[in-house]
Amino acid sequence: MAATQHAARRAPLSRDRVLEAAVALADETGIDSVSMRKLGEALGVEAMSLYNHVANKGDLLDGMVDVVFSEIDLPSGENWKVAMRQRAISARQVLGRHRWAIGRMESRASPGPATLRHHDAVLGCLRGAGFSIEMTAHAYSVLDSYIYGFALQEANLPFDDAEETAQVAEEILGQFGAGEYPHLTELAMEHVLQPGYDYGNEFEVGLDLILDGLERAVSGA
């Protein structure tokens, strides 16, 4: 049949090609518009053909998350603080590039190989720097919580630049009497709406606070 011959001439599908296309589609049009049909269309294929390469939609999402993980720099260098700092910054960058990913880290029971490799490298860096197992667990928990939480907040900001910020702030505050949320209003007026404000700058402030705290904890022990 003509359709099938056409298919034969196409570059063949593979799990990697499917995942890559899905990530690109999610980046461009949002995770909600990643459906099997639309993904198939993007690949020049019917929806059901994708099932030759992913088990189901959950498997697709798991795979997409693992692709994201694979983009995060592994920690490197002998100085744990520098390595952790650099990894955190890379993670935030990657999660900013794929804003749909942060809410779907709920891959839960099925972490992919890149995910496992990443976690193993982080643990190895800390253990190699002399952290006890318990201290490693503490550091791992507080750092990852902070990174994911910051990325989550950043992904959910309803604005991307100063102009939008002003617009949104006006909208929200304008709905209420000026006195109803005085501290929110103050922060908006005297900080967020000032020229040069960028929420992203907060990331390294908090990160350094945590890294310094860890350093103190580890040297005090």
Place this chain on the structure above:
Amino acid sequence: MAATQHAARRAPLSRDRVLEAAVALADETGIDSVSMRKLGEALGVEAMSLYNHVANKGDLLDGMVDVVFSEIDLPSGENWKVAMRQRAISARQVLGRHRWAIGRMESRASPGPATLRHHDAVLGCLRGAGFSIEMTAHAYSVLDSYIYGFALQEANLPFDDAEETAQVAEEILGQFGAGEYPHLTELAMEHVLQPGYDYGNEFEVGLDLILDGLERAVSGA
């Protein structure tokens, strides 16, 4: 008609009743099974009737998130550190009770009144304790990032108790040669799988590390 008389005898719907039922349904059966049809069924009503009380499904989700926020204790007392600590613990409890909520804080452009009230109270506590506006912004960012991130990780743990933990760890590690992820294996064997382990215990460790860091930053300025 009989059906309508029946409806008349029913306690009338209201936005609050709809939101409450939706939250309960999500808690019991997961957010994915909160559909307009199933929610209607839970309330003894057809799906379309819900549209008299919520604008659409997005509005429903926004409202559900605001219900969750309303359950978090507002900070109280004159000691900012105690107040922030207690609020953080309450937030984690609430987010643990409604695990579906953390990924859907993407209410983005439309925070509800409880959400705004909560944020305003947090800011007021810090400003009242003498934090500068900038320092308030730092504290707010690092604390909320940590709380959300921790809740996110906790919500995504594929296990709830020690038994499940062992089972999942075995499954994951069993898929690979023992040497493939040595540090992950070590952490699992010598820490996570030890009796008495509970990831939740990490929360206050990281929280206190951050609060101490903030205290040092604020007293040093």
Place this chain on the structure above:
DNA sequence: TACGGTACACTTACGGCGTAAGTATTGTCA
């Protein structure tokens, strides 16, 4: 008491979703 408006639950219908099941066409190796 009668009446008009409002509130609100109902039915029907549409297009999109994930995916189970079955069919057809290829490229590969005996």
Place this chain on the structure above:
DNA sequence: TGACAATACTTACGCCGTAAGTGTACCGTA
């Protein structure tokens, strides 16, 4: 050449959100 494994295709089912329109019960006013 003929059989087999891959893999793309079609069809169909029961969900989903929700636009549009219908009917009834209640309330304030005359």
